[in-house]
Amino acid sequence: MWKGPRIGIVLSGTAPAMTLMSGVMLAFAEYNIEFEVISTAGVGGLVGMLYLAAKDKTREEALRALPNLFVSDWIYRFVPINFKVFHKYGPLASAYYQMRKSLPKFDIAPGEHSPLKRFANDWMDLWATALTPPSLGTASNALMSHVPLIEDLVNFNALKGSGTRFYLNAFSLYDRRLKLYDNHTVTPDVYNGAQAMFMLFPPVKAGPDLLVTGASHDPTALQAIWMKERDLWGVLALEPFGKHFWRAPTDIYDAFQLMLMTPIASLQEIMFGLYGETEQLLSPLGPPAPVLPRLYMMHVLLNPDSTRMLNWSYDNAVTLQKIGYRMALPIAQVLDRRPDRATLESELASYRYARNLLETPSHSRPRQVLRGIFDSVFSDFGRFVSRINTETQGGRIIPEPRQDGRSEPDPGRGRASQ
Amino acid sequence: MSGGAPTLHLAAGALCAFQEKGLRFEAVAASGAGALPGLLYLAPAPRPGNLTADPAVALKGVVNMNIHDAIYDLVPNNFKVFFKYGPFSDPFYRLSQFIKRVVPVPDSYGPDHQRLVHDWIDFVTAAIAPTTLTYHSPSVLTRVQVINELVDWDALRASPRDFFLNTFNMETQRLQAFTKLTLTTDAFYAALAMPWLYPPTRVTTGGPRYTEGASHDPSAIETVLEDGTPTDAFAKTDRLDALLVLDTIPPDLWTDPQSIYEALQLAIMDPIVTLAENVAAFYSLQDMVFNESKASIPKLYRLPFQFPRWEGAKLLAWSYSTARTLWDAGYDAAEKFCADLLSPSASQNQIDGKYRYFRTLVRDSREGDFLSMFGDPFKSLAGIVVPPPGQPSP
Numbered sequence: 001m002w003k004g005p006r007i008g009i010v011l012s013g014t015a016p017a018m019t020l021m022s023g024v025m026l027a028f029a030e031y032n033i034e035f036e037v038i039s040t041a042g043v044g045g046l047v048g049m050l051y052l053a054a055k056d057k058t059r060e061e062a063l064r065a066l067p068n069l070f071v072s073d074w075i076y077r078f079v080p081i082n083f084k085v086f087h088k089y090g091p092l093a094s095a096y097y098q099m100r101k102s103l104p105k106f107d108i109a110p111g112e113h114s115p116l117k118r119f120a121n122d123w124m125d126l127w128a129t130a131l132t133p134p135s136l137g138t139a140s141n142a143l144m145s146h147v148p149l150i151e152d153l154v155n156f157n158a159l160k161g162s163g164t165r166f167y168l169n170a171f172s173l174y175d176r177r178l179k180l181y182d183n184h185t186v187t188p189d190v191y192n193g194a195q196a197m198f199m200l201f202p203p204v205k206a207g208p209d210l211l212v213t214g215a216s217h218d219p220t221a222l223q224a225i226w227m228k229e230r231d232l233w234g235v236l237a238l239e240p241f242g243k244h245f246w247r248a249p250t251d252i253y254d255a256f257q258l259m260l261m262t263p264i265a266s267l268q269e270i271m272f273g274l275y276g277e278t279e280q281l282l283s284p285l286g287p288p289a290p291v292l293p294r295l296y297m298m299h300v301l302l303n304p305d306s307t308r309m310l311n312w313s314y315d316n317a318v319t320l321q322k323i324g325y326r327m328a329l330p331i332a333q334v335l336d337r338r339p340d341r342a343t344l345e346s347e348l349a350s351y352r353y354a355r356n357l358l359e360t361p362s363h364s365r366p367r368q369v370l371r372g373i374f375d376s377v378f379s380d381f382g383r384f385v386s387r388i389n390t391e392t393q394g395g396r397i398i399p400e401p402r403q404d405g406r407s408e409p410d411p412g413r414g415r416a417s418q
Numbered sequence: 419m420s421g422g423a424p425t426l427h428l429a430a431g432a433l434c435a436f437q438e439k440g441l442r443f444e445a446v447a448a449s450g451a452g453a454l455p456g457l458l459y460l461a462p463a464p465r466p467g468n469l470t471a472d473p474a475v476a477l478k479g480v481v482n483m484n485i486h487d488a489i490y491d492l493v494p495n496n497f498k499v500f501f502k503y504g505p506f507s508d509p510f511y512r513l514s515q516f517i518k519r520v521v522p523v524p525d526s527y528g529p530d531h532q533r534l535v536h537d538w539i540d541f542v543t544a545a546i547a548p549t550t551l552t553y554h555s556p557s558v559l560t561r562v563q564v565i566n567e568l569v570d571w572d573a574l575r576a577s578p579r580d581f582f583l584n585t586f587n588m589e590t591q592r593l594q595a596f597t598k599l600t601l602t603t604d605a606f607y608a609a610l611a612m613p614w615l616y617p618p619t620r621v622t623t624g625g626p627r628y629t630e631g632a633s634h635d636p637s638a639i640e641t642v643l644e645d646g647t648p649t650d651a652f653a654k655t656d657r658l659d660a661l662l663v664l665d666t667i668p669p670d671l672w673t674d675p676q677s678i679y680e681a682l683q684l685a686i687m688d689p690i691v692t693l694a695e696n697v698a699a700f701y702s703l704q705d706m707v708f709n710e711s712k713a714s715i716p717k718l719y720r721l722p723f724q725f726p727r728w729e730g731a732k733l734l735a736w737s738y739s740t741a742r743t744l745w746d747a748g749y750d751a752a753e754k755f756c757a758d759l760l761s762p763s764a765s766q767n768q769i770d771g772k773y774r775y776f777r778t779l780v781r782d783s784r785e786g787d788f789l790s791m792f793g794d795p796f797k798s799l800a801g802i803v804v805p806p807p808g809q810p811s812p
Contacts, residue, residue: 141675176672177784198685203674210674216688217784226791246591248618248627252555259614263633263689270693274700278792290793361591365634368592373640373701376708376715387707389793 005233005341008037008293010221011044012268014241014261015085015195017309019070019317021047022063023324024238024298029059031336036232037165039224042215045168045194046150049186052166053158055151062153065110067317072118075126080253082312083129084122086144086200093145096132100125101152111318118314142202146192154191159183167224169214170194173203178217180224197260219268222275225293232293233341234348236331238324239300242269243362244309257310266365272297273366274374276353281381288389296351298327419452419664420694421632422687424671424733427741428723429455429664430480431748437474439756444658445580447595447642450610450632452664453583454568455480457606460581460598461574463567471570484741486530486537494679496736497544498537500559500615504550507560514543533738556617561607569606574598584631584641585609588618593634595641612686636694637663639701643716660717662755663698663775664748666691667723673731683734692784699785702775703792706799718775721755723747 054062193211
């Protein structure tokens with residue numbers, strides 16, 4: 001493992017954009033980059049685990065094969081749902097999934113386009129899905145069933161032995177709190193719970209908890225960073241997707257997905273904005289101010305076609321994977337040189353979120369929040385952070401003793417003085 | 419008043435109690451479902467049974483938007499609020515209103531069996547209304563201009579109090595507030611245009627399209643504090659001393675859904691409640707720090723609601739019984755708040771201890787985990803006493 005600045009990566013995003021993330025991780029895999037931490041939410045968990053512990057495959061093979069989970073373009077044109085990932089709700093869903101695996105199919109390499117072969121393979125899957133007996137009624141509490149897909153893709157024992165610390169968030173309906181699962185506590189049930197968005201999947205019992213997706217609560221996957229990994233030097237992330245979801249729908253299915261994703265994207269934008277601004281303002285301060293790893297953001301350039309983010313067709317998956325790869329390649333090349341801290345800071349300066357992408361028109365919404373309702377905090381950040389990290393006794397402020405010889409934080413220091 | 423279906427009745431009950439107890443607000447801010455009770459509180463239209471346009475009477479009538487339980491148990495859908503997509507919903511709604519006028523059925527304020535007949539007429543007309551919904555439709559529902567029958571827009575504009583309703587401008591990609599001076603019927607519907615339910619909506623010909631603001635600021639706190647609208651009415655909010663936000667009731671909402679319809683509503687509410695809570699929690703932290711020596715920004719208070727434990731799984735239902743449960747919880751909470759606030763023996767610290775937003779939070783909670791991003795505020799701000807406006811810190 002690299003002994004330079006300690007770097008983590010957060011992976012979240014929407015399910016159809018999973019190949020965007022797999023493309024990113026392919027670029028890092030090409031340069032054998034090992035992260036200190038991979039923190040994930042939702043389907044980011046799958047991509048992270050494929051990077052660390054793919055079953056019976058190398059990480060490159062597993063990540064490159066991800067578009068095979070998407071639907072043949074010829075079929076998707078008429079049936080725009082992913083019946084290979086989402087399995088009809090019913091008691092026989094798992095049995096039919098196993099039956100589908102045993103059907104004779106063409107062996108198609110991940111990068112091989114082969115529309116005819118893909119059509120034939122997916123046509124069989126479509127019929128198997130159509131014939132799966134449903135039990136959907138108003139008494140059912142979801143549209144889909146979990147199937148043992150994740151056990152076919154991930155080696156959970158290998159994950160336990162990984163040198164990279166892995167986190168996957170899920171929301172406990174019993175505790176009403178976000179739970180952070182790690183290399184040793186992630187199980188297939190936990191993974192399924194972490195994907196269980198209400199209505200799409202039923203909540204999943206995992207040990208003492210009943211879990212649903214954590215992506216509706218922390219779609220950034222940054223909570224593991226600020227709660228458990230504050231010692232990291234920096235964290236990489238993909239640009240939040242708000243602009244791709246805050247648009248007019250193209251059809252009723254697109255509108256349905258936009259309804260689900262709009263508030264999640266809003267939460268993601270605002271949390272990335274808060275974190276990015278906070279870590280930047282914390283950097284120059286000393287104790288009692290806490291530290292946060294720097295946030296570096298990879299620019300997702302999809303325009304003009306924002307509908308790509310919700311498209312489950314094979315061609316789109318491959319395109320997103322290429323886009324993700326191109327996004328991450330320059331950073332992978334920087335990390336490959338194993339630079340020291342000063343060099344790395346200089347080389348990644350243009351990716352620092354709070355100083356760059358956050359200031360662009362693409363992220364006017366989080367900027368509106370930071371400069372509006374929370375302007376007091378961010379224009380007088382020194383005072384804010386100093387106060388909330390200084391203990392009081394009977395209303396009197398007790399300053400923390402300083403141990404590192406650093407200077408007192410300037411109470412007036414904030415965005416205005418940056 | 420935050421977004422989300424339960425808010426509709428909670429807010430109506432709470433505002434009714436405030437109205438009856440004489441607690442007056444300088445400004446009302448709403449997001450999504452909070453809009454209707456806010457408007458009924460400020461400017462109800464005269465209607466049969468409420469010819470004097472009494473806000474309390476109008477707010478009591480909000481429960482009649484829900485469906486009689488005998489029908490809802492069979493058809494768990496609110497056909498009185500959500501109308502099928504297509505041009506026929508409006509004439510069929512008018513037909514329902516016509517039948518209810520010529521057939522001697524009492525208004526829905528009446529006893530239980532009369533409400534059943536009333537809702538049955540609405541159900542039948544809604545059921546037989548044809549729909550033109552196809553895969554290429556932009557939404558599943560159509561608007562029927564019911565709001566004009568409930569709100570007196572002229573009275574709203576003339577109100578001495580301010581009103582703000584948030585919406586999301588798709589062109590600027592920013593949140594925007596409609597005020598009492600800019601709110602129209604079209605603006606109201608634009609501000610409630612949740613994707614999939616309704617298409618993005620223009621307020622003026624050729625103007626920007628809007629969607630619901632509740633998906634972006636469901637707390638409505640941001641809406642009342644800033645939007646940059648340079649109106650005289652807005653300037654007033656600079657002088658607000660405090661904001662009272664209605665609880666988002668997450669512990670009662672986050673349950674294992676018992677039906678696909680409840681699961682759908684939870685899918686919508688899940689991130690919205692989290693967003694509202696995060697914004698309110700972080701604002702409350704800002705409030706505690708920057709108002710410590712002297713009040714410089716509006717203080718934030720929370721109106722908590724209490725529900726019987728067994729009602730938890732039903733709070734998203736559109737049934738009449740749920741409406742009454744929510745409405746009563748809202749009324750009781752506001753009544754208690756008024757009693758505490760107006761009690762001669764109540765001190766500022768006692769009020770703050772019970773209702774100051776930050777003081778209602780605990781470290782070991784979802785919000786506590788979120789706030790730990792900034793350090794350990796629960797250690798540093800525990801027991802802090804914040805002075806009333808214009809007074810020095812104790």
